Amino acid sequence: MNKSMVRFLLARLLVIEAALLLVPLGVSFIYKESMTVISSFLITMALLLIIGGVGCLSKPKNFRIYTKEGFLIVALCWMLWAIFGALPFVLSGQIPNYIDAFFETSSGFTTTGATVLNDTAVLSPSLLFWRSFTHLIGGMGVLVFALAIMENSKNSHLEVMRAEVPGPVFGKVVSKLKNTAQILYIIYLVMFTILTLVLWWAGLPLFDSIITAMGTAGTGGFAVYNDSIAHYNSSLITNIVAVGMLIFGINFNLYYLLLIGKLKSFFKDDELKAYLLIIAIAVGLLFLNVGGLYASTQEAFERIFFQVSTTLTSTGFGLNDVTFWPLFSQIILLLLMFIGGSAGSTAGGFKVMRVLILLKIAYNQMLLNLYPNRIVSLHINGDVLDKKTQHSILRYFVIYVMIFISLVFLISIDNNQLMIVVSAVASILNNIGPMLGTSENFSIFSPFSKILLSLAMIAGRLELYPMLLLFSSKTWSKQ
Numbered sequence: 001m002n003k004s005m006v007r008f009l010l011a012r013l014l015v016i017e018a019a020l021l022l023v024p025l026g027v028s029f030i031y032k033e034s035m036t037v038i039s040s041f042l043i044t045m046a047l048l049l050i051i052g053g054v055g056c057l058s059k060p061k062n063f064r065i066y067t068k069e070g071f072l073i074v075a076l077c078w079m080l081w082a083i084f085g086a087l088p089f090v091l092s093g094q095i096p097n098y099i100d101a102f103f104e105t106s107s108g109f110t111t112t113g114a115t116v117l118n119d120t121a122v123l124s125p126s127l128l129f130w131r132s133f134t135h136l137i138g139g140m141g142v143l144v145f146a147l148a149i150m151e152n153s154k155n156s157h158l159e160v161m162r163a164e165v166p167g168p169v170f171g172k173v174v175s176k177l178k179n180t181a182q183i184l185y186i187i188y189l190v191m192f193t194i195l196t197l198v199l200w201w202a203g204l205p206l207f208d209s210i211i212t213a214m215g216t217a218g219t220g221g222f223a224v225y226n227d228s229i230a231h232y233n234s235s236l237i238t239n240i241v242a243v244g245m246l247i248f249g250i251n252f253n254l255y256y257l258l259l260i261g262k263l264k265s266f267f268k269d270d271e272l273k274a275y276l277l278i279i280a281i282a283v284g285l286l287f288l289n290v291g292g293l294y295a296s297t298q299e300a301f302e303r304i305f306f307q308v309s310t311t312l313t314s315t316g317f318g319l320n321d322v323t324f325w326p327l328f329s330q331i332i333l334l335l336l337m338f339i340g341g342s343a344g345s346t347a348g349g350f351k352v353m354r355v356l357i358l359l360k361i362a363y364n365q366m367l368l369n370l371y372p373n374r375i376v377s378l379h380i381n382g383d384v385l386d387k388k389t390q391h392s393i394l395r396y397f398v399i400y401v402m403i404f405i406s407l408v409f410l411i412s413i414d415n416n417q418l419m420i421v422v423s424a425v426a427s428i429l430n431n432i433g434p435m436l437g438t439s440e441n442f443s444i445f446s447p448f449s450k451i452l453l454s455l456a457m458i459a460g461r462l463e464l465y466p467m468l469l470l471f472s473s474k475t476w477s478k479q
Helices: 003-020 022-030 035-056 067-085 087-091 098-109 125-140 142-149 158-164 177-201 206-217 228-232 235-248 252-259 263-267 270-293 297-312 327-339 352-370 387-411 418-429 447-461 465-470
Strands: none
Touching: 003 022, 003 035, 003 067, 022 035, 022 125, 035 067, 035 087, 035 125, 067 087, 067 098, 067 447, 067 465, 087 098, 087 125, 098 125, 098 447, 125 177, 125 206, 177 206, 177 235, 177 252, 206 235, 228 235, 235 297, 252 263, 270 297, 270 327, 270 352, 297 327, 327 418, 352 387, 387 418, 387 447, 418 447, 447 465
């Protein structure tokens, strides 16, 4: 293992986090906040610069990164950013318990949106901003952001980006990795800016527009107020956010195809068609089941469409109290939690592409049972999907189920309600946020469960393997 390169790159990433803290620090000056809040950012930045600076003093002789180093850098980076990112909350005294602050920051960077805060009013504007800013940073990936701005002329960080970008297959949109990262982040930030301006035009204050847009773009769900989007009581804002979440739940590589004029490739994408079909079916079934609970057809459609959007894309913005929805509807929402958004998007979950491939594998297996001598192949977007990728998805599914069951078993020690425990684990592992079966948040769990769930958030965002390999003895071997 190239440990010197792991150390060097992690050090540079800590310096980048220190630079990012300048943004909420600026917000604290704009709002003329107390010296306690300002110093909480300054102390955190100083620690990051000292530790990162020391790590950057000696450059490694070998800059090559292999698969093992890639997984290790990704896992450690996300953990370190959450560990240090929690410090401003603790040092300011606004979230005095470090475990709670670590949970909140992990939830932010992983765009989970789960919270332990019963009242967001305890946070000053700058810390409220930092809490949601982590969504914007983590949405496309902290390493993708780093690679977009770091000098990388030799294109040697492929394994790092491969380990972080969600989905069964990683693909560069252009030949150079650095350019790929830049293109993805430019598209992402332009879309975020447009959404912010649209929300501002729709009547939200500028600060609320930025916070809401960061939660939507990162599909994270942190909001300004406790009652989330319901606070604004506006059909226009509700619909803008609902559509925005679905847009950010689409593979960003497809937006690049739109930019270069490949419209047919965009609309013929199998995952996109499956994504839209899932939305239509879910909205239809929920409308039949709970549509009668609302005063008008328009209100029912708006609320159901929003709930499908916020659940499927793993955003977790609040509008409806689904605790009172029938069990049938809650099970549909639970299924949407597991499915998630598209590969290569900011959304969490198992990913529509994997679900689509698993269904096609099951269908092909059924055909083989009926016709043993028949040759079957699996096609995605008109191309044959190789057996290696199919087997990797099956292995991922098995590991995913095993981890999910293990987490349910461990978290059940804290709570006796099956729906709460199952939905809590599904919410955390799929980076969604809210739980089903209760109107309470994650403050109901013990410190041990919060630590475990924080690690599960990071594992879910990184699609399991980097975190699993981090705790494997073979990862740290000399081979």
